[in-house]
Amino acid sequence: xxxxxxxxxxxxxxxxxxxxxxxxxxxxxxAEVLLRAPNTLSSAEREMIAAxxxxxxxxxxCQLSHSAAAAAHLEGNYDLVEQIKVNPGSANVSDKLKxxxxxxxxxxxxxxxVSAGDVALARECxxxxxxxxxxxxxxxxxxxxxxxxxxxxxxxxxxxxxYREMGEQLAHQGYTRDRFRETPKAAQA
Amino acid sequence: MAHIALTEGLPxxxxxxxxxxxxxxxxxxxxxxxxxxPHSLTPAEREMIATxxxxxNDCYYCQHCHGSTAxxxxxxxxxxxxxxxxxxxxFESAALSPKMKxxxxxxxxxxxxxxxVTxxxxERARQExxxxxxxxxxxxxxxxxxxxxxxxxxxxxxxxxxxxxYREIGHLTARLGYVGRDYKKPLDxxxxxxxSSGTKVASS
Numbered sequence: 001x002x003x004x005x006x007x008x009x010x011x012x013x014x015x016x017x018x019x020x021x022x023x024x025x026x027x028x029x030x031a032e033v034l035l036r037a038p039n040t041l042s043s044a045e046r047e048m049i050a051a052x053x054x055x056x057x058x059x060x061x062c063q064l065s066h067s068a069a070a071a072a073h074l075e076g077n078y079d080l081v082e083q084i085k086v087n088p089g090s091a092n093v094s095d096k097l098k099x100x101x102x103x104x105x106x107x108x109x110x111x112x113x114v115s116a117g118d119v120a121l122a123r124e125c126x127x128x129x130x131x132x133x134x135x136x137x138x139x140x141x142x143x144x145x146x147x148x149x150x151x152x153x154x155x156x157x158x159x160x161x162x163y164r165e166m167g168e169q170l171a172h173q174g175y176t177r178d179r180f181r182e183t184p185k186a187a188q189a
Numbered sequence: 190m191a192h193i194a195l196t197e198g199l200p201x202x203x204x205x206x207x208x209x210x211x212x213x214x215x216x217x218x219x220x221x222x223x224x225x226x227p228h229s230l231t232p233a234e235r236e237m238i239a240t241x242x243x244x245x246n247d248c249y250y251c252q253h254c255h256g257s258t259a260x261x262x263x264x265x266x267x268x269x270x271x272x273x274x275x276x277x278x279x280f281e282s283a284a285l286s287p288k289m290k291x292x293x294x295x296x297x298x299x300x301x302x303x304x305x306v307t308x309x310x311x312e313r314a315r316q317e318x319x320x321x322x323x324x325x326x327x328x329x330x331x332x333x334x335x336x337x338x339x340x341x342x343x344x345x346x347x348x349x350x351x352x353x354x355y356r357e358i359g360h361l362t363a364r365l366g367y368v369g370r371d372y373k374k375p376l377d378x379x380x381x382x383x384x385s386s387g388t389k390v391a392s393s
Binding site: 005022023027029030107114136139144147148149 | 302
């Protein structure tokens with residue numbers, strides 16, 4: 001049971017978003033800018049950074065929903081997303097993304113953990129200042145979303161299948177659509 | 190030196206904010222809703238939650254900005270600054286309401302990780318009169334500062350240790366809030382120090 005009275009039948013962050021619409025607005029706009037706005041990092045890459053940080057924070061809802069969003073951007077390649085979460089060093093992705101995931105992992109532990117060496121490596125692999133900035137902010141923002149979702153003990157389905165449709169919606173319709181602002185039909189019934 | 194090229198002379202989060210206006214907009218709106226405006230928790234109480242989490246995360250810039258803002262909301266005297274320092278050292282023995290102590294206890298758990306918050310922590314807050322909204326907002330303030338602290342330190346931003354800088358920031362923020370501010374404008378305390386030491390004042 002959640003720590004506070006949340007609307008029933010809404011998984012993970014959706015309950016608190018509906019509970020508090022005035023904070024939901026900037027939280028969703030931030031996710032939209034970070035994960036979907038035009039960027040030299042693809043949405044798949046940015047969702048993988050979010051999934052990796054959420055996996056390290058052991059937040060089931062966030063890691064499964066953002067894994068599904070990343071996979072939806074990658075034509076259903078869940079295997080790659082699983083590798084990125086658990087062992088990005090051996091995954092079939094660019095050296096630049098690996099270096100950015102190292103930075104994201106450090107941010108997850110604490111901002112001061114990011115070293116000049118981590119940043120130099122990312123830069124050698126072609127990362128720009130904006131990509132390094134965005135990587136740090138995505139990792140920081142998921143250190144927030146994960147704590148918000150788990151700190152209120154929200155209801156979180158554990159099966160990966162439950163997140164497939166959510167991933168498609170997040171990938172293709174985004175974070176600022178109306179779905180989060182009203183009671184879903186499933187909960188009204 | 191910061192990990193990326195940021196405008197010189199802007200302390201802490203101000204460099205990244207100016208670097209990335211499109212993310213600054215929702216970040217400022219979030220902190221505005223969380224820490225200012227009408228609420229059953231005073232702005233000083235909410236700033237103290239932000240300060241405590243930033244102190245536990247050892248983020249120099251955030252804990253001194255928000256600590257100063259809290260003190261300024263309370264009157265801005267040495268007594269108020271000392272209350273904030275006491276709260277950071279040991280909130281259980283500080284001159285705060287039992288409800289505030291219970292909420293700071295929850296914030297401290299969120300700082301370590303969301304799953305650290307127990308039903309007993311929440312029950313204690315409820316016993317002391319905290320509402321669902323106050324518990325929700327405490328969790329989200331603590332979570333948000335787990336983000337802001339990582340953003341500020343993860344980019345290795347410049348964080349001066351001059352108390353005058355934070356007194357000025359607290360004074361301005363307590364009066365003006367967070368949105369619609371010109372964060373490119375150099376702070377007087379920094380410009381004055383740079384002028385007297387002969388350093389070129391940063392312009393933007």
